[in-house]
Amino acid sequence: MNFDFSQDEKMLRDQVARFLSDQCSSKTVRSVLEGKAAYATEVWDGLVDMGLTGTAIPESYGGVGAGYLSLCLVAEQLGAFLAPTPFSSSVYLATEALLLFGSEAQKDHWLPKLAAGEAVGTLAVVEAVAQTTAEAIELRFSAGQLTGKKLIVADGGISDFAIVLARNPAGGLGLYLCDLQAGGVVKTAVDTVDPSRNSTSLEFNGCPAELLGTEADGWAQLATVYDRAAVLFAFEQLGGAQSALNMAVDYAKQRFAFGRPIGSFQGLKHMMADMYVALKLAESNCYYAAWALSTNSPDLPLAAATARVSATQAFQLCARDNIQVHGGMGFTWEFDCHLYYRRSNYLTLQLGGLTEWEDKLVSSLASGEAAA
Amino acid sequence: MDFGDTQEEAQFRAEARAWIAAEAPTYLTDSLTKSGFGGVKTGDFDPMVEAKLWQRKKADAGWACIQWPVEFGGRGASPMQSVIWNQEEGIYGKLSGSFIIGQGMCAPTLMAYASEANKARYLPKLASAEEVWCQLFSEPQSGSDLAGLRTRAERDGEDWVINGQKIWTSGAHHSDFGILITRTDPEVPKHRGLTMFFLDMKSKGVVIKPIKQANGESGFNEVYFDDVRIPDTQRLGEVGGGWQVSLTTLMNERLAIGGGIATGFPEIKELVDGLALASGRAIENPAVRSKLADWYAKSAGLKNTSARAMTALSKGEMPGPENSIGKLVAGGMMQDIAKFALDLQGLGGVIVDPQLAAHSARLQAMLLRSPAVRIEGGTDQILRNIIAERVLGLPEELRADKGIPFSKIPSGN
Numbered sequence: 001m002n003f004d005f006s007q008d009e010k011m012l013r014d015q016v017a018r019f020l021s022d023q024c025s026s027k028t029v030r031s032v033l034e035g036k037a038a039y040a041t042e043v044w045d046g047l048v049d050m051g052l053t054g055t056a057i058p059e060s061y062g063g064v065g066a067g068y069l070s071l072c073l074v075a076e077q078l079g080a081f082l083a084p085t086p087f088s089s090s091v092y093l094a095t096e097a098l099l100l101f102g103s104e105a106q107k108d109h110w111l112p113k114l115a116a117g118e119a120v121g122t123l124a125v126v127e128a129v130a131q132t133t134a135e136a137i138e139l140r141f142s143a144g145q146l147t148g149k150k151l152i153v154a155d156g157g158i159s160d161f162a163i164v165l166a167r168n169p170a171g172g173l174g175l176y177l178c179d180l181q182a183g184g185v186v187k188t189a190v191d192t193v194d195p196s197r198n199s200t201s202l203e204f205n206g207c208p209a210e211l212l213g214t215e216a217d218g219w220a221q222l223a224t225v226y227d228r229a230a231v232l233f234a235f236e237q238l239g240g241a242q243s244a245l246n247m248a249v250d251y252a253k254q255r256f257a258f259g260r261p262i263g264s265f266q267g268l269k270h271m272m273a274d275m276y277v278a279l280k281l282a283e284s285n286c287y288y289a290a291w292a293l294s295t296n297s298p299d300l301p302l303a304a305a306t307a308r309v310s311a312t313q314a315f316q317l318c319a320r321d322n323i324q325v326h327g328g329m330g331f332t333w334e335f336d337c338h339l340y341y342r343r344s345n346y347l348t349l350q351l352g353g354l355t356e357w358e359d360k361l362v363s364s365l366a367s368g369e370a371a372a
Numbered sequence: 373m374d375f376g377d378t379q380e381e382a383q384f385r386a387e388a389r390a391w392i393a394a395e396a397p398t399y400l401t402d403s404l405t406k407s408g409f410g411g412v413k414t415g416d417f418d419p420m421v422e423a424k425l426w427q428r429k430k431a432d433a434g435w436a437c438i439q440w441p442v443e444f445g446g447r448g449a450s451p452m453q454s455v456i457w458n459q460e461e462g463i464y465g466k467l468s469g470s471f472i473i474g475q476g477m478c479a480p481t482l483m484a485y486a487s488e489a490n491k492a493r494y495l496p497k498l499a500s501a502e503e504v505w506c507q508l509f510s511e512p513q514s515g516s517d518l519a520g521l522r523t524r525a526e527r528d529g530e531d532w533v534i535n536g537q538k539i540w541t542s543g544a545h546h547s548d549f550g551i552l553i554t555r556t557d558p559e560v561p562k563h564r565g566l567t568m569f570f571l572d573m574k575s576k577g578v579v580i581k582p583i584k585q586a587n588g589e590s591g592f593n594e595v596y597f598d599d600v601r602i603p604d605t606q607r608l609g610e611v612g613g614g615w616q617v618s619l620t621t622l623m624n625e626r627l628a629i630g631g632g633i634a635t636g637f638p639e640i641k642e643l644v645d646g647l648a649l650a651s652g653r654a655i656e657n658p659a660v661r662s663k664l665a666d667w668y669a670k671s672a673g674l675k676n677t678s679a680r681a682m683t684a685l686s687k688g689e690m691p692g693p694e695n696s697i698g699k700l701v702a703g704g705m706m707q708d709i710a711k712f713a714l715d716l717q718g719l720g721g722v723i724v725d726p727q728l729a730a731h732s733a734r735l736q737a738m739l740l741r742s743p744a745v746r747i748e749g750g751t752d753q754i755l756r757n758i759i760a761e762r763v764l765g766l767p768e769e770l771r772a773d774k775g776i777p778f779s780k781i782p783s784g785n
Contacts, residue, residue: 001381001452002374003683069373249764264767269760276759277697281673288676291373310669358665365668366655
């Protein structure tokens with residue numbers, strides 16, 4: 001057994017961390033948050049230049065083929081720096097869906113573009129202010145066209161294409177590839193708890209689209225994509241949790257009250273110890289899930305749900321209590337605490353919230369042999 | 373990253389598995405499987421007799437304390453082989469529960485500080501459990517504040533004379549030897565006036581009284597010392613260096629206890645799998661599912677954290693204080709699980725009669741035993757302090773006793 005990342009993987013992580021530390025300060029995050037840009041183009045271009053958009057894309061499709069363990073560590077750093085880019089939508093969702101279910105022609109067309117950052121993709125699923133169910137999907141695909149509305153699509157406003165969950169004439173669900181540049185799509189920005197990430201509603205008025213791959217088995221395919229993406233989102237959450245904890249600890253060491261650093265008070269120490277515990281549990285579960293993802297282990301659905309549940313808990317706790325450690329200053333616009341708080345709650349709801357992943361975890365537990 | 377065995381690991385696993393299959397006390401399998409919280413259950417057989425038999429058998433075949441050097445009764449095995457052995461030994465490992473303190477904590481302390489002659493004399497018998505050891509640290513006035521201990525050791529010729537009292541000593545009543553931390557100089561600040569010894573528990577002047585615990589069982593003892601003489605040759609470390617020695621013991625405590633720590637998750641999972649609630653099947657109840665998911669994620673997190681620590685060990689790195697999270701998470705979780713498990717069973721949940729209660733009343737036993745898990749071996753609060761100060765680097769709590777001679781420290785009485 002060797003439960004650790006390799007030297008090469010760690011070097012890549014450090015390289016990404018150095019780049020983001022230089023290029024993705026909170027000033028960059030705030031420029032998107034405050035509406036000055038739809039996303040951080042320089043950060044995005046840098047990630048593309050480093051080949052990171054093609055991390056898990058095989059070389060035959062223009063990628064780097066470095067694999068999922070590397071991609072997990074990239075995701076962790078993107079989370080740590082709150083990178084305001086469409087990386088997660090394009091890489092964890094659109095690229096994964098294509099790799100898993102795309103036809104040869106679709107892969108040949110889109111994957112090299114995704115790897116090279118020439119195209120940004122996303123996944124369009126949600127139609128209502130409710131947990132998404134298969135029965136509730138109303139957007140229709142018929143005669144080669146999509147008609148209907150997706151209420152909120154991550155990075156919908158900056159994507160070149162979307163993979164859209166839609167109902168076909170037979171009543172089943174399929175994933176459909178739609179070129180958003182082709183016209184006929186009305187994009188409307190949606191305000192969310194985290195404006196540092198682009199959120200857009202997409203209205204399709206008879207837009208040309210084609211089935212992703214050959215089988216219209218959209219709901220099951222979506223679950224497969226989600227299981228894989230959940231691991232990568234969990235790594236983003238892990239990175240965010242670590243940064244929020246670091247911020248709290250740094251502040252508690254230098255802020256004085258009652259003649260001593262506030263970090264010497266047990267009330268705050270114990271809060272930060274609990275943040276650390278949540279972070280460590282999430283980290284270990286994420287590492288295991290990274291292994292399950294990279295090896296296509298049958299344990300992946302359970303491992304992904306486990307990583308997702310504990311990383312969601314960790315980031316939400318660390319972001320929330322980072323504000324508490326900062327006291328009144330933590331509630332100012334000026335301090336960065338709210339950036340983590342916003343992002344933690346935004347990431348929680350990507351792919352469905354904590355309640356849905358807890359439910360999936362227990363379902364996977366019931367179907368598998370695993371017991372911790 | 374690779375979770376499979378290497379070829380050598382697989383070979384070792386096969387060897388261990390074959391030996392266990394041939395030699396394990398299978399007549400105890402049923403009772404051991406049902407053993408939960410509190411003492412190990414061995415049915416009609418005496419638990420200590422069975423534990424010593426199994427340990428002796430392992431020792432004779434070279435499967436006891438396998439990570440120790442061969443000359444001290446071990447096998448010179450790697451940390452990873454030790455993990456594999458524990459996995460393969462499975463429920464039979466529960467038999468060795470009474471030896472964990474001696475083998476997991478006293479022995480590393482002896483290896484680090486005892487004379488060569490004493491190591492050769494004591495370690496092999498510790499490995500085979502021919503002699504059982506305990507650890508005499510806590511006192512009525514010094515639990516979390518261990519360095520505030522008061523048991524006195526005074527030099528008298530070639531001996532030291534011990535007077536005072538220890539408490540919460542696990543297994544003192546069936547121990548042959550113990551390591552003992554004492555105060556040898558009350559006129560210096562508290563951490564500097566301590567000295568460690570080991571002693572024969574049958575020495576004149578040692579009196580052991582079992583404590584009746586809140587759960588009705590008695591696993592711990594009070595130990596009184598009345599002019600007990602210990603030869604200076606049984607001193608461990610320097611005079612006044614006892615605190616440093618105790619850190620070796622306590623660091624190994626985290627390893628000994630932190631590894632395959634019980635969380636209660638398998639028990640609650642087994643319970644709800646077969647349970648019906650007023651609203652339908654328990655496993656389909658949203659509140660049950662949410663809690664199960666949370667507890668599974670925590671217990672998987674501990675298991676995976678432990679696997680990472682093993683990887684670090686196998687690369688020659690020392691496990692750090694971050695391993696304090698194990699008991700902190702498991703203790704509270706076990707208590708929550710037990711409370712919730714009873715809650716799902718109506719008034720019948722209060723029944724502790726193993727003939728009447730679900731799952732031989734294991735969850736009721738867990739409810740009554742779990743408060744101690746959050747106290748023994750470092751309270752939840754002390755563990756949080758350790759994480760905050762030694763992992764996160766937060767400033768120390770201001771201490772009212774810092775730099776003051778022990779004899780001048782306010783004691784409140």
